[in-house]
Amino acid sequence: MIIILKESATDAQVDHVVERVEAMGLKAHLSKGTYRTVVGVIGDEDKIRTAPLGAIAGVAEVVPVQPAFKLASRTAHPEPSIIEVGSGKVVTKIGGGHLGMIAGPCAVESAERMDEIAGAVKAAGANLLRGGAFKPRTSPYSFQGLGEEGLKILREVGDKHGMPIVTEVTDPRNVELVAEYSDMIQLGARNMQNFVLLTEVGKTDKAVLMKRGMAATVKDLMMSAEYVLSQGNSKVVLCERGVKGFDNATRNIYDVCAVPQAQEMSHLPIIVDPSHATGRPELIPACALAGLAAGADGVHIEVHNCPEEAMSDGPQALLPEQYAELMAQLKKVAVAIGKTF
Structure with a gap:
């Protein structure tokens, strides 16, 4: 999962996002660009999928890497089902x-x-x-x-x-x-x-x-x-x-x-x-x-x-x-x- 922060996000808000992710037992990978800061979440997405991360101050968007429909997805079952x-x-x-x-x-x-x-x-x-x-x-x-x-x-x-x-x-x-x-x-x-x-x-x-x-x-x-x-x-x-x-x-x-x-x-x-x-x-x-x-x-x-x-x-x-x-x-x-x- 990727958490994209607003351009106006403060260092304190970024730190708070990282703290919330780590509190769930996941790793946070911080990437700071010229205009945007992105937090990459590493670990079991199920632990974080339902968390209201979009409500945290400074967060612009939360983007899942894996589809929410795990069992129906090609990731779970690459070959067509009969x-x-x-x-x-x-x-x-x-x-x-x-x-x-x-x-x-x-x-x-x-x-x-x-x-x-x-x-x-x-x-x-x-x-x-x-x-x-x-x-x-x-x-x-x-x-x-x-x-x-x-x-x-x-x-x-x-x-x-x-x-x-x-x-x-x-x-x-x-x-x-x-x-x-x-x-x-x-x-x-x-x-x-x-x-x-x-x-x-x-x-x-x-x-x-x-x-x-x-x-x-x-x-x-x-x-x-x-x-x-x-x-x-x-x-x-x-x-x-x-x-x-x-x-x-x-x-x-x-x-x-x-x-x-x-x-x-x-x-x-x-x-x-x-x-x-x-x-x-x-x-x-x-x-x-x-x-x-x-x-x-x-x-x-x-x-x-x-x-x-x-x-x-x-x-x-x-x-x-x-x-x-x-x-x-x-x-x-x-x-x-x-x-x-």
């Missing part, structure tokens, strides 16, 4: 050249509809089935999901078609229930910084899909993943799903740059979700292809066989035949960049 989702003979790998292709409706509506959609996306090449049983909605009067009945339907359909299932948890009280039925627990954008929920999910042994918050930086996403990792669950997959911006032409701003940025910072796989990023079916194919070409470890797309009857996010869903056409294109890109699904 996350396995599922169990037994039905396992999908994500990361390290393996692509996780997640598809399905926004919400589980009925067993018949779920079965039909699952059959279609599986035939197109999807290797993970998604569907929401618990739905965080902006309006309290909107469809909130079928709850445990939805989880049962999703589990039965996933088993029938040989696909691991992905579903969202919205409440710490439901973590155990969702973990019982699912293969991968989704932490949605609205809950990316619900730290109580992150901690509880981190105590499970299920793979986790961590979506970037609507106003979150890539570093914020890493810190949220760190909460899950710190509880002992190392099976985290990141997801870029767009952030809020000033342009209302799309639902969100699709940040393709977040993919290589996250991969530079972290060993965790990262996938893209152009459905929530754009909210417009006509834009989803191009954005999905761009995400994969940028190096994403998978693509998450909402698919519905009758969007006009969908109980949640119908306008942004692709029809099964549109998804099949897109998957044919994605397979060509995967071959070109040396990845498989």
Whole structure:
């Protein structure tokens, strides 16, 4: 860690900073320049990371050398992680050249509809089935999901078609229930910084899909993943799903740059979700292809066989035949960049 002092810092203030560092059992290396004085801190940064050094008189800035997200960083794990989702003979790998292709409706509506959609996306090449049983909605009067009945339907359909299932948890009280039925627990954008929920999910042994918050930086996403990792669950997959911006032409701003940025910072796989990023079916194919070409470890797309009857996010869903056409294109890109699904 490096502590940069103000140009106006007095010798007494500099000495006080050195005393505070040494009192924590660390070494202070003093470097005086023409205009600035810098104190290099040598030792375990964890001892000093939460100390309010920026509040000391004369201190201009405190700069950590190591990232705060230790477990998620490349420093801790130089090679890309490969996350396995599922169990037994039905396992999908994500990361390290393996692509996780997640598809399905926004919400589980009925067993018949779920079965039909699952059959279609599986035939197109999807290797993970998604569907929401618990739905965080902006309006309290909107469809909130079928709850445990939805989880049962999703589990039965996933088993029938040989696909691991992905579903969202919205409440710490439901973590155990969702973990019982699912293969991968989704932490949605609205809950990316619900730290109580992150901690509880981190105590499970299920793979986790961590979506970037609507106003979150890539570093914020890493810190949220760190909460899950710190509880002992190392099976985290990141997801870029767009952030809020000033342009209302799309639902969100699709940040393709977040993919290589996250991969530079972290060993965790990262996938893209152009459905929530754009909210417009006509834009989803191009954005999905761009995400994969940028190096994403998978693509998450909402698919519905009758969007006009969908109980949640119908306008942004692709029809099964549109998804099949897109998957044919994605397979060509995967071959070109040396990845498989």
